Amino acid sequence: MHTTQMKWIAAIVPAICIGLFEFARHEFLHVISMDWGNVLVAVLTGIIFMLFSHGIFTLMENLYGKLQQEKQETAVLQERYRIARNLHDSIAQSLFFMNVKIMDIERACQNRQEPWTAIKDLREAIRFADTELRQHIFALQTVAAEDNIDLIAAMQDHLRQYETQTGTKVNLAITCAKKIPFSSYERKQLFHIFQELLFNIRKHAAATQVNVSLSEQSEAFTLSIADNGKGFVAAENLRQKKSFGYKLLEQDIQSIEADLQLVSIPGAGTTVTVTKKKKKELPS
CATH class of the missing domain: 1.10.287 (Helix Hairpins)
Known part of the structure; x- marks a missing residue:
């Protein structure tokens, strides 16, 4: 009707x-x-x-x-698309690089040259591919089957895994209630945003330290992630908006009606702040 x-x-x-x-x-x-x-x-x-x-x-x-089901199905498709793109950008390219290095090693052996440089590059590519694959598997397992996610607990587990895998020093500051007052869908999307931001830091920033802050005001919940990496020209990047990862991040932000603020200084790191307003309660 x-x-x-x-x-x-x-x-x-x-x-x-x-x-x-x-x-x-x-x-x-x-x-x-x-x-x-x-x-x-x-x-x-x-x-x-x-x-x-x-x-x-x-x-x-x-x-x-039906509307909620369609939104969830759309979110699943977007997540699959994101994972497929990340696998292409990391694993597939690493495999191609490995194949090139193996050819270099064969050529060096045939010409009776030292293959150690190519072997070193091959070992590094294998280590990188292993780390990338483990990260993707962990991201899939974290909230794949859980409908009512505990957002703070999931973030804490993810940060522990992130610190172990990357060797990056992680500081977490929590100044909010343990129970985040959002729907299951909104909490899942916030966690996906959190995962994507950390993934971008690991992939692009070359950071040695990441500071994560979860805070809550009377009207909003705020997630802030700051790294000490190499940074970039944020204004130019936002104008172009050509990054696939950034487009997906924007979609996740818009799907829960949140706000994204990005401050980056070349050579001095990047700070990303996600603010999600609470729904106003009607007076009784």
């Missing part, structure tokens, strides 16, 4: 019902008293209104459920 049809039904059905009851009350006024007629009309009108409201709200709940 379309929204237009719902509007017409909501306007016409109550009017028709009330008109019929008024007609019935006047038609059978000689059978029952005026007072009992008013009571009967009120009761019948209330029953019809309850049935009508129940039908409308059931329809709205079904439509909302």
Whole structure:
């Protein structure tokens, strides 16, 4: 049922019902008293209104459920696309580089030259591919099957794994309640954003230290991630917006109606702040 049809039904059905009851009350006024007629009309009108409201709200709940399901399916497709792109950018390119180095080693052996430089490069490529693959596997396992994610606990586990894998020093400051007041979908998206930001630091920043802050004000929740890496010209990067990872990050940010602020200085690191406003509670 379309929204237009719902509007017409909501306007016409109550009017028709009330008109019929008024007609019935006047038609059978000689059978029952005026007072009992008013009571009967009120009761019948209330029953019809309850049935009508129940039908409308059931329809709205079904439509909302379908909308949420479509949003989740879209999020899953976007996540698969992101993972596929990351695998292409890291694992596939590493395998290509390994193949080139193996050819260099074969050529050096055939020409009776020293292959140690190529072997060293090959060993480094294997180490890099192993780290990348483990990181992707961990990202998939973290919240793949959990519907009601504990956001802070998931972030803490991810940071411990990140510190172990990369050797980067991680500092975590938490000044918010343990239970983040957002929906399951919003918490999942916040965690995906958190993962993507750390992945970009590991891939591009060459940082030795990362400071993560989780804070909560009366109106908003804030996630801040700062690194001491090489940084970049943020304004130019934001104008171009050609990065695949940045586009996906923007989509995740927009899907939960959050705000993203990025401050970066070449040679002095980058700070990314994600702010998600809380829903205002209606006064009781």
